[in-house]
Structure formats: structure tokens, C-alpha cells
Amino acid sequence: MDAAEFRRRGKEMVDLVADYIENIEKRQVYPDVQPGYLRALIPEEAPEEPEMYEDLVRDIERVIMPGVTHWHSPYFYAYFPTANSFPAMLADMLSGAIGCIGFSWAASPACTELETVMLDWLGKMLRLPEEFLAGTEGKGGGVIQGTASEATLVALLAARSRMIKLIQADFPDRPEADIVSKLVAYSSEQAHSSVERAGLIGGVRMRKIPTDDKFAVRGEALRRVLKEDKAAGLIPFYFCATLGTTPSCAFDCIAELGPICNSERIWMHIDAAYAGSAFICPEFRPLLNGVEFADSFNFNPHKWLLVNFDCSTMWVKSRSDIIGAFKMDPLYLKHEHQESGLVTDYRHWQIPLGRRFRSLKMWFVFRLYGVRGLQAYIRKHVKLAKEFESYVRSDQRFEISADVVLGLVCFRLKGSNELNETLLKKINAARRIHLVPCQLAGEFVLRFAVCARTTESRHVQEAWGHVSQLASEALKEVPH
Amino acid sequence: MDAAEFRRRGKEMVDLVADYIENIEKRQVYPDVQPGYLRALIPEEAPEEPEMYEDLVRDIERVIMPGVTHWHSPYFYAYFPTANSFPAMLADMLSGAIGCIGFSWAASPACTELETVMLDWLGKMLRLPEEFLAGTEGKGGGVIQGTASEATLVALLAARSRMIKLIQADFPDRPEADIVSKLVAYSSEQAHSSVERAGLIGGVRMRKIPTDDKFAVRGEALRRVLKEDKAAGLIPFYFCATLGTTPSCAFDCIAELGPICNSERIWMHIDAAYAGSAFICPEFRPLLNGVEFADSFNFNPHKWLLVNFDCSTMWVKSRSDIIGAFKMDPLYLKHEHQESGLVTDYRHWQIPLGRRFRSLKMWFVFRLYGVRGLQAYIRKHVKLAKEFESYVRSDQRFEISADVVLGLVCFRLKGSNELNETLLKKINAARRIHLVPCQLAGEFVLRFAVCARTTESRHVQEAWGHVSQLASEALKEVPH
Numbered sequence: 001m002d003a004a005e006f007r008r009r010g011k012e013m014v015d016l017v018a019d020y021i022e023n024i025e026k027r028q029v030y031p032d033v034q035p036g037y038l039r040a041l042i043p044e045e046a047p048e049e050p051e052m053y054e055d056l057v058r059d060i061e062r063v064i065m066p067g068v069t070h071w072h073s074p075y076f077y078a079y080f081p082t083a084n085s086f087p088a089m090l091a092d093m094l095s096g097a098i099g100c101i102g103f104s105w106a107a108s109p110a111c112t113e114l115e116t117v118m119l120d121w122l123g124k125m126l127r128l129p130e131e132f133l134a135g136t137e138g139k140g141g142g143v144i145q146g147t148a149s150e151a152t153l154v155a156l157l158a159a160r161s162r163m164i165k166l167i168q169a170d171f172p173d174r175p176e177a178d179i180v181s182k183l184v185a186y187s188s189e190q191a192h193s194s195v196e197r198a199g200l201i202g203g204v205r206m207r208k209i210p211t212d213d214k215f216a217v218r219g220e221a222l223r224r225v226l227k228e229d230k231a232a233g234l235i236p237f238y239f240c241a242t243l244g245t246t247p248s249c250a251f252d253c254i255a256e257l258g259p260i261c262n263s264e265r266i267w268m269h270i271d272a273a274y275a276g277s278a279f280i281c282p283e284f285r286p287l288l289n290g291v292e293f294a295d296s297f298n299f300n301p302h303k304w305l306l307v308n309f310d311c312s313t314m315w316v317k318s319r320s321d322i323i324g325a326f327k328m329d330p331l332y333l334k335h336e337h338q339e340s341g342l343v344t345d346y347r348h349w350q351i352p353l354g355r356r357f358r359s360l361k362m363w364f365v366f367r368l369y370g371v372r373g374l375q376a377y378i379r380k381h382v383k384l385a386k387e388f389e390s391y392v393r394s395d396q397r398f399e400i401s402a403d404v405v406l407g408l409v410c411f412r413l414k415g416s417n418e419l420n421e422t423l424l425k426k427i428n429a430a431r432r433i434h435l436v437p438c439q440l441a442g443e444f445v446l447r448f449a450v451c452a453r454t455t456e457s458r459h460v461q462e463a464w465g466h467v468s469q470l471a472s473e474a475l476k477e478v479p480h
Numbered sequence: 481m482d483a484a485e486f487r488r489r490g491k492e493m494v495d496l497v498a499d500y501i502e503n504i505e506k507r508q509v510y511p512d513v514q515p516g517y518l519r520a521l522i523p524e525e526a527p528e529e530p531e532m533y534e535d536l537v538r539d540i541e542r543v544i545m546p547g548v549t550h551w552h553s554p555y556f557y558a559y560f561p562t563a564n565s566f567p568a569m570l571a572d573m574l575s576g577a578i579g580c581i582g583f584s585w586a587a588s589p590a591c592t593e594l595e596t597v598m599l600d601w602l603g604k605m606l607r608l609p610e611e612f613l614a615g616t617e618g619k620g621g622g623v624i625q626g627t628a629s630e631a632t633l634v635a636l637l638a639a640r641s642r643m644i645k646l647i648q649a650d651f652p653d654r655p656e657a658d659i660v661s662k663l664v665a666y667s668s669e670q671a672h673s674s675v676e677r678a679g680l681i682g683g684v685r686m687r688k689i690p691t692d693d694k695f696a697v698r699g700e701a702l703r704r705v706l707k708e709d710k711a712a713g714l715i716p717f718y719f720c721a722t723l724g725t726t727p728s729c730a731f732d733c734i735a736e737l738g739p740i741c742n743s744e745r746i747w748m749h750i751d752a753a754y755a756g757s758a759f760i761c762p763e764f765r766p767l768l769n770g771v772e773f774a775d776s777f778n779f780n781p782h783k784w785l786l787v788n789f790d791c792s793t794m795w796v797k798s799r800s801d802i803i804g805a806f807k808m809d810p811l812y813l814k815h816e817h818q819e820s821g822l823v824t825d826y827r828h829w830q831i832p833l834g835r836r837f838r839s840l841k842m843w844f845v846f847r848l849y850g851v852r853g854l855q856a857y858i859r860k861h862v863k864l865a866k867e868f869e870s871y872v873r874s875d876q877r878f879e880i881s882a883d884v885v886l887g888l889v890c891f892r893l894k895g896s897n898e899l900n901e902t903l904l905k906k907i908n909a910a911r912r913i914h915l916v917p918c919q920l921a922g923e924f925v926l927r928f929a930v931c932a933r934t935t936e937s938r939h940v941q942e943a944w945g946h947v948s949q950l951a952s953e954a955l956k957e958v959p960h
Contacts, residue, residue: 001848003498006566010494013570017490017577018483031589035822036616038593046601050850056843060574064840067590071580079587082834084579086486090493092576094540096788097497099564100551107559109511110547113518121526136516146626147832157681180683181657194833197806201637201831203660203683247811302834308576309836326677331727331919342515351681351831352627353674354562354782356789360544363536368481370530439811 001053009053016057017089021072025454029075030434033067069434074452074459078436080246080274081381081407081451085306091364092308095357102355103347106335112344115144115359122301122313122362125280125371129292132315136342142315143322143349144358148273149194150351151298151314154322156185156198156238159267159295161325163237166265180204184229185238188217188252190245192271198240205234215248215402215440217241219256226264238267241294243287244275247438247447248402248410251275251287258293270297273312277304278382278406281375287405295321304381304407305374306453307361323348381407381450384460388448391464397471401440407450410440413471415480417444423467423474430470433463481533489533496537497569501552505934509555510914513547549914554932554939558916560726560754561861561887561931565786571844572788575837582835583827586815592824595624595839602781602793602842605760605851609772612795616822622795623802623829624838628753629674630831631778631794634802636665636678636718639747639775641805643717646745660684664709665718668697668732670725672751678720685714695728695882695920697721699736706744718747721774723767724755727918727927728882728890731755731767738773750777753792757784758862758886761855767885775801784861784887785854786933787841803828861887861930864940868928871944877951881920887930890920893951897924899958906950913943 001009041063070076072084102111116134119142123133134141145151164179180203187195189208199206209217209225226236239261241252254270261268270291276299278284291297298314301307316322326348347353369377385407392398392411401410412420421444424437438445448463481489521543550556552564582591596614599622603613614621625631644659660683667675669688679686689697689705706716719741721732734750741748750771756779758764771777778794781787796802806828827833849857865887872878872891881890892900901924904917918925928943 001566003502003566006569007494007498009566009570010497010573011491013573014487014490014494017573018487020577022483033589035585035589036593038590039597039616042597044600045604046846047850048852050853051847053848056847064578064590064594067588067593068578069580069586069588071578071588079581082579082581084577086481086483086489089486089573089576090489093490093493093497093569093573096569096572097500097564098544098548098551099562099788100549101559101562101789105515106549108547108549108551109513109515110518110544113516113547114544117519117522120524124525136519147834149833150831153831160683175661177657177661181655181661192833200806201681203640308579309581309834310832326680331917351630351633352790353629353672354627354789366526367531367536368533370527372528373530437811 012057016060024070024073025075027065027070027073028431029070029073030428030431031067031069032431038063038067072452072454074455075433075463076451077448077463078434078451080449081304083302083304083306083308084453085308085365087364087368088306088308088361091360095360098357100357102357103353104335104345105343108357111357111359112346114363115346116141116344118359118362118366119143119313119315121366123315126276126288127285128297128315131317132297139319140315140317141319141344142313143346145298145312145314145350146310146352147312148192148271148298148300149197151296151312152195152240152269152271153198153201154314154325154350155240155267155269155296155298156202156204158316158322158325159185159238159269160202160204162267162321163235163265165324167235179235182233182235183237184234185240186222186225186236187240188242188245190215190247190250191240191242192246192273195240195271211250215245215250217252217257219253219260222257222260226260236264236266238269240269240271243270243272244406246274247445248440249275249406249408250402251405254290254293258290262293267295268293270294272297272299274300274303275406277301278378280371281378284378284406301362304378305365306369306377307365311358311361319349377453381455384450384455384457385409385448387457388460388464395468397475401443401445409448410438410445411448412443412445413474416478419474419478419480420444420446422478423471426470426474427467430466432466492537496540501564504550504553505555505939507545507550507553508911509550509553510908510911511547511549512911518543518547552932552934554935555913555943556931557928557943558914558931560929561784563782563784563786563788564933565788565845567844567848568786568788568841571840575840578837580837582837583833584815584825585823588837591837591839592826594843595826596621596824598839598842598846599623599793599795601846603795606756606768607765608777608795611797612777619799620795620797621799621824622793623826625778625792625794625830626790626832627792628672628751628778628780629677631776631792632675632720632749632751633678633681634794634830635720635747635749635776635778636682636684638796638802638805639665639718639749640682640684642747642801643715643745645804647715659715662713662715663717664714665720666702666705666716667720668722668725670695670727670730671720671722672726672753675720675751691730695725695730697732697737699733699740702737702740706740716744716746718749720749720751723750723752724886726754728920729755729886729888730882731885734770734773738770742773747775748773750774752777752779754780754783755886757781758858760851761858764858764886781842784858785845786849786857787845791838791841799829857933861935864930864935864937865889865928867937868940868944875948877955881923881925889928890918890925891928892923892925893954896958899954900924900926902958903951903954906954907947910946910950912946
């Protein structure tokens with residue numbers, strides 16, 4: 001395919017994309033296919049000779065679409081949102097064409113520098129403390145990671161490395177393996193599975209801290225566990241606080257936890273993967289109070305800030321702590337500006353070496369929406385969640401299982417877990433909307449997350465009507 | 481921006497992309513900007529109100545392009561290639577629109593299933609042993625990782641977990657921390673820095689194996705080190721072999737190394753990040769002989785197989801070994817088909833949780849180029865490298881520093897490292913072409929990697945003429 005043909009096919013693809021998004025609500029949100037469906041629809045091997053473009057495009061509807069879960073359908077209320085906006089898609093086209101691999105400043109200075117400045121822009125939108133910004137002389141700064149899981153892991157590795165150095169400064173002969181075997185990391189029992197996984201990868205003990213009746217970790221709970229663990233000879237080194245947990249969007253009390261971590265030399269990382277986007281609104285910013293105690297902070301604009309996946313933004317107060325955990329400098333990656341204070345080689349900040357030009361997406365989205373446009377978007381989703389909450393509260397058969405703070409409503413039928421499992425099965429079997437469950441204090445709970453950019457009040461009303469009707473069926477079928 | 485405006489702006493962006501690619505050789509391949517250049521060109525904060533699209537587009541040339549290293553310029557010969565093709569860009573547009581997060585089968589069945597089948601297609605193109613293919617009943621299979629660094633790390637973590645289990649099967653009371661403190665991983669002294677980094681992340685000892693005069697690890701060298709380490713009470717568990725090293729595109733002798741690893745229960749991972757694409761050509765496939773001994777194999781179609789970044793393909797013989805290192809199953813990620821043998825939840829195969837629909841790029845590229853088209857592309861690059869090699873060999877002032885097997889030529893002026901450093905500085909200061917160096921057996925060497933899709937013989941001739949002229953200048957300036 002040459003450039004001339006790309007001009008033609010690219011424009012057709014733009015229309016295909018626009019058609020898909022404009023008509024997405026006519027598609028069934030959750031597919032009917034059975035495991036293994038796709039293999040039977042396509043050849044067993046790649047073709048020897050090039051195929052016709054028309055045949056490929058026809059296969060998008062024949063092969064792909066029947067198996068797609070439509071995350072951007074206004075009937076999709078599962079997991080958490082993933083972002084999808086036209087400005088981000090345009091930026092990604094440009095990023096694909098430039099196609100640089102920005103592992104060092106020299107590998108494409110614009111790729112590195114726009115990222116640093118966009119992270120400052122976003123940090124200011126969130127009113128992050130100055131220490132997290134790069135500016136021209138800051139010791140901190142931001143980076144785009146692929147996912148929050150990677151940010152959690154990078155922070156844990158940096159914390160591990162910092163604690164080993166701290167201890168060896170006092171006891172130079174103490175072997176690293178001995179220190180590592182005593183390290184212990186913490187997170188909420190409500191934290192995302194990726195936090196526990198980071199502990200597994202980093203080869204350190206991980207303990208879960210019990211939460212209060214709001215599913216939040218309080219200072220007292222952490223203090224109790226720390227006392228136990230220190231008495232047992234362990235070395236606490238990392239606490240991953242969650243703002244907006246995956247099950248119920250609960251908020252750990254970082255204003256209580258932060259001072260404890262600081263005084264104990266524990267690295268506090270804040271994972272606000274979903275909720276972080278909301279902090280651009282002044283009314284939600286108080287949820288971030290206490291961030292000043294953190295060593296690192298992360299959230300996903302690719303969830304709720306209209307920047308298509310992947311774009312997980314992470315800030316650190318001390319870039320040398322991050323770099324210290326990873327730095328490797330082979331000759332083929334050295335360049336003349338390496339030692340200058342203005343130069344960032346982002347490969348030292350992350351697990352992969354290679355990286356795409358992802359900050360273009362932030363630049364396009366921020367400029368074409370403006371801060372006000374983004375705030376309006378967040379507020380609309382929160383309003384829709386509150387609307388759904390009000391329907392649930394108005395129906396005596398149901399209960400709300402956790403405070404509705406942002407765009408997630410956790411709810412259930414009053415009654416057994418079996419009853420609620422039956423209701424969820426009915427919902428997902430009907431395929432009109434898509435939800436996933438969670439477990440809260442031993443109860444099986446349904447999660448209604450406002451996800452799609454195009455979700456409106458009429459969709460939420462329709463979803464509630466549907467849930468309400470299936471609830472009547474479930475109540476007939478399951479003894480309660 | 482609504483769908484109607486996206487139709488218009490998207491089509492303009494398609495033209496912008498086509499213009500960029502068609503005219504890329506008119507741009508200076510390596511930018512002149514100084515560190516910090518970009519911050520001064522844009523505001524300090526995101527705009528409150530939306531901006532005009534026209535202003536944003538104007539800023540692409542004003543702000544971004546002056547700082548871009550043009551990886552797809554036919555004058556770019558640095559690092560290794562990164563892929564860029566029109567079919568892959570079209571697929572990425574579609575992927576952005578679907579915008580699913582394929583962490584589990586249920587999260588979008590098409591995303592998982594196309595990936596499994598595309599990895600089988602590609603595995604067959606490479607004539608990988610059957611055990612690496614998923615088929616409908618295989619125990620192995622493939623996955624798309626973001627980068628080769630991640631594949632190296634995932635394999636190391638799987639190997640660590642497998643060895644711990646093996647040892648604890650015999651000695652159930654031996655603590656994991658004690659085992660880990662004795663583990664030792666190996667790679668070539670020529671291996672990529674990311675291999676050493678994987679060891680750092682995984683918290684295990686890493687030893688580098690000396691290479692022979694072709695910069696390859698031989699069986700004998702590994703055997704010697706193993707004997708030493710076992711005598712010292714260490715536990716060898718992982719060997720990362722490289723096919724096509726970054727400095728010189730050398731090939732470790734996997735046919736010798738594999739049987740040793742197998743008999744010692746050492747996980748052999750093969751990193752063929754760059755060279756792997758060439759194995760689709762029958763004449764280069766013998767370089768992969770010995771893969772049958774490996775536990776895992778990885779290369780980057782996003783380097784040399786026309787699939788835009790990121791797309792690093794990894795195969796394992798035993799998917800349960802990979803999954804065993806990571807598996808976490810919270811309720812909000814469970815789904816009804818979870819336990820079926822046909823279902824793959826790729827989140828258990830990788831470091832991040834989220835993942836884009838990247839197999840669409842492979843599908844588009846394979847179908848629109850056909851296997852023959854891809855082979856022709858590889859052969860063209862190798863031919864261009866041989867052409868450059870012949871120019872170097874025909875000039876008595878120069879020497880070739882390593883066998884030219886694929887698209888990389890390592891060469892230097894006969895003489896001191898200082899002389900060659902001067903030559904490289906002149907080349908990169910002139911900005912007509914872009915190269916990076918490497919170190920081979922203590923010598924400073926220039927690497928000429930054929931990178932861009934649009935590189936032709938005339939560009940290579942021009943590059944040689946330029947190098948040759950700057951060599952004359954360097955020889956005048958540096959005493960030799």
C-alpha cells in the first residue's frame with residue numbers, strides 16, 4: 001500500500017470509525033460468541049500473496065465485531081470506563097506516523113519534552129504540590145506509564161531500592177538478600193489485584209490492611225499492623241494507598257496515613273487509577289488532600305479523562321529515586337546531552353525500554369476540550385451515577401452498598417448473595433446492558449459504573465428499568 | 481469534537497500523515513534543538529476553554545517537528561528499525577475506535593482470540609515447533625507483549641517461580657527467600673541492557689557469559705560458568721539467549737546451549753528482538769535452529785515486520801508456567817467462561833493488566849503484504865546492508881567489525897577509538913544521516929542499521945559518500 005492508496009483507505013477508515021461510534025448503541029453491548037469462535041472464521045495460515053483491501057474490511061464485520069465487547073456503548077456499565085475521544089484518536093494517528101521510540105531524550109526530543117510539560121500541565125490541573133512538577137529545575141516530575149499496574153510496580157521497586165540503600169548506609173555489611181527477605185509492603189484489602197502482583201514480581205512480602213465501614217484504610221489500622229510487623233523483625237518499606245478502589249470507589253485516608261509513612265520512612269504511593277481524573281474539579285479535589293505526604297502518585301487519564309489507552313500518568317517527588325532503581329547506560333543509548341539537568345531519559349522511569357509518543361494525545365485532548373470541557377465531562381458522569389443511585393434508593397427492594405462519590409454505584413437486592421448472583425446472571429444473559437460484580441464485606445454486590453462518553457440520562461433510565469424488571473423475575477425464582 | 485467534525489479532521493489528518501511520510505526525506509533526520517527547547521514554545525498551563533483546531537495543527541510544525549528525530553527517514557541508520565506501515569496505521573485507527581481493554585477473554589473475546597490466532601499464523605511463518613502454537617488443544621501459545629524488555633522479564637519471573645516450585649517439591653521447608661538468594665540468571669555479555677534490568681527487577685543475581693570471536697555465547701562458555709556457580713552453592717535457573725545482539729547482531733549458539741539448559745532445568749528464553757523477523761525467510765530460518773530447546777521465544781514485529789509499535793510477540797511451550805507466576809483472580813475480573821480450556825485471559829501472561837487490541841495490526845499487515853511481501857521487505861533491507869558493507873570493504877581505510885548477517889553493518893576506521901569517535905561526532909553533527917555507536921571487544925565501532933521502509937540503494941550510496949568524506953576530514957584532524 002503506497003501513500004496514495006493510504007489517503008483513500010485512511011479516509012474510508014475515518015468514516016468507518018465515525019460510523020462505528022455514532023451507531024454503537026444499536027449494537028449488542030456484550031457478544032454472544034462462544035470460546036474459540038474466531039478461529040473457525042479465518043484461514044489457518046497467513047496468505048502467501050497480498051489480499052484485496054475490500055476483503056479485509058468486509059471481515060471486520062464478519063470476524064471481529066461479533067466478538068467485541070463494546071466498551072464505548074452507552075449500555076456498557078462494567079469495570080471502569082476506558083477513554084475514547086476524537087481528539088485522542090487524531091493524536092494517535094499522528095503518533096503512529098511519527099513512530100519514534102522515545103526511550104531517551106535524543107531518540108526524539110519532542111517526545112520526551114512534550115511529555116514532561118504535559119505532565120506539568122496535568123499536575124497543575126490537579127493542583128499537585130509543586131514538588132511533583134518538573135518545571136525547569138524541579139527534582140520531581142511526571143511520566144506516562146502504560147498502566148496503573150506498572151506505576152504501582154515501578155514505585156514498589158523504587159521503594160525497595162531506596163530502603164536497601166537506607167539500611168546499608170547504617171549497616172554496610174548486611175546483604176541485600178537478607179534485607180529483601182524482611183521487607184514488607186502494604187495496601188488496602190480493597191486494593192486492586194495488581195498491587196499484590198507487584199509484590200509477587202518484586203519478590204517481597206505483601207500485607208493487606210483491614211478497612212473501616214467505608215472500605216477505607218485508616219491510620220490506626222496501619223499503625224497496628226506496623227507495630228506487629230516491626231516487633232516480628234520485618235522492615236516496612238512501601239504503602240500503596242488507593243483513592244477510588246475498584247470494588248466500591250472507596251478512599252483510603254491519606255491525610256492520616258501519609259504522616260505515618262513519612263515518619264517510618266515508608267514510601268507512600270497513591271493509586272487513583274479511576275478517581276484521579278475527578279480531581280481536576282475543585283469540588284472533588286479535597287479527596288486528594290494528603291497527597292503532599294506521598295512519594296508518588298498515579299492515575300489513568302486513559303480511564304476517565306478522554307485520553308485513549310494507554311496513558312497512565314505518574315508523578316514522583318524525587319526522580320533520582322525512580323532512576324536509581326533501574327539505571328543502565330549502554331553505549332548505544334548514550335547521547336551528547338545525557339548529563340544535562342534539563343534532559344530526561346524516560347527509559348529509566350519504566351519497565352519497558354521502548355515507548356510511543358503518547359503525550360500527543362494529552363496535548364490534543366487538553367487543547368480541544370479545555371479544562372472546562374473536561375470538568376463538564378466528569379460532572380456529567382457523576383450526575384448520571386447519582387441519578388442511578390436515586391432510582392435504586394427509591395426502590396425498597398434494593399440497597400446501596402457503598403457511598404456514591406463519583407461515577408460508580410454499588411447496589412444489591414436486599415437478600416442473599418444467591419439472589420444477587422441470579423440477578424446479575426439475568427442482566428448479562430439478556431445482553432442489553434453489561435455489568436460486573438464485586439464483593440463487599442462478604443456480600444455479592446453489583447457495580448454500575450458510568451463508562452461511555454455518550455451515556456445520557458435516557459440510557460441510565462433505560463438501564464434502571466431493565467434491572468428493576470429482571471429483579472422482579474429473580475425475586476420470583478430465588479427463595480428469599 | 482463530534483463525529484461530523486472528526487470525519488473532516490480525520491481526513492485532513494490522513495493527508496497530513498501521508499504528506500509527512502511521502503516527504504520525510506526532505507526533513508533533517510536528527511533535530512538541532514537544545515534540551516528544554518519545547519517548554520518555551522507553549523503555555524505553562526492547559527487552556528481553560530477549548531482552542532481552535534487550526535491552531536493546534538499549526539503547532540505540529542511549530543512545536544513538535546523541530547524536535548523530532550525522524551525514525552522513518554531513509555537517512556536514519558541508528559539503533560534498530562522501528563516498524564511503520566500504512567496497513568498497521570489503518571489497523572491502529574480501528575483499534576483506537578473499538579478501544580476495548582482486553583485483559584480477559586470476556587472483556588472482548590475478539591481481542592483475545594485474534595491475538596491467539598495471529599500468534600499461531602506468525603509462529604507458522606517462522607516454522608516454530610508445534611509445541612509453541614496454541615491451536616485448539618495446545619499447551620503453549622503466543623501473546624503480544626509491549627516490548628522485548630517485558631518478555632525477558634516475564635520469562636525470568638516465570639522461570640523464578642518454576643524453580644522455586646521445583647526445589648520446594650524436594651525440600652518443602654526451604655524458605656522462598658533462601659532459594660531466591662541463591663538463584664542465578666545468565667545472558668551473553670553482549671545481551672541488551674534490559675536483560676540485566678530484568679534481573680534487577682526480579683531481585684536475582686545475573687551473570688554475563690563471555691562470548692567468542694563472533695560475539696556469540698558457546699555451550700562451552702556456559703558450561704564453565706555453571707560449574708563454578710554450582711560449586712559455589714548457587715542455583716542456575718534462567719538463561720536469556722540472544723539471536724541478533726544489539727551491538728553487532730551476533731547469534732548465541734542455541735543449538736549448543738539449549739541441551740545444556742534442558743538438562744540443568746534452566747529456563748532458556750530466546751530474545752530475537754530485531755533478528756526474529758528475518759526468520760520468515762527460509763534462507764535465514766537456520767539461524768533459529770535450536771529453538772526447539774527453548775522454553776520461551778520472543779521477537780519484535782514492531783521492529784522489522786512492518787507492524788507499528790507496540791507489538792512484541794512471545795511464545796511459550798507451557799502457558800501454565802507463565803500463568804503460574806502471576807495469577808490473581810478477583811471477583812470483578814471473573815467471567816462465566818473462565819475455566820474452559822479454549823479461553824485465554826492474557827492478563828496472566830504479562831506485567832500490565834490492561835491491553836489494547838494490537839493483533840488487528842498483525843492481521844492487517846499479514847493480509848495486505850502477504851508472506852511474500854514481508855519476505856521481500858526483509859530481503860531488501862539485507863541487500864542494502866550488504867551493499868553498504870561492500871563500500872566499506874572496498875575502502876582500505878575502513879574495516880568491518882562483525883559479520884554482516886542481516887541489516888546491520890558494524891564498521892570503523894582502522895585506527896584509534898578517538899579517531900572513530902571523531903568520525904561519529906562529525907556524522908551526527910552534520911545531521912545528514914544519523915548513526916549510533918557500539919563497543920565491540922574494547923573498540924569503538926559505528927553501527928549502520930538499515931531502518932526505514934523507504935530506504936533505497938541511492939540513500940545508502942549517498943550515506944556512504946558522506947561517511948567517506950567525513951572520514952577524510954577526521955583522518956586529517958586526529959593523529960593516527
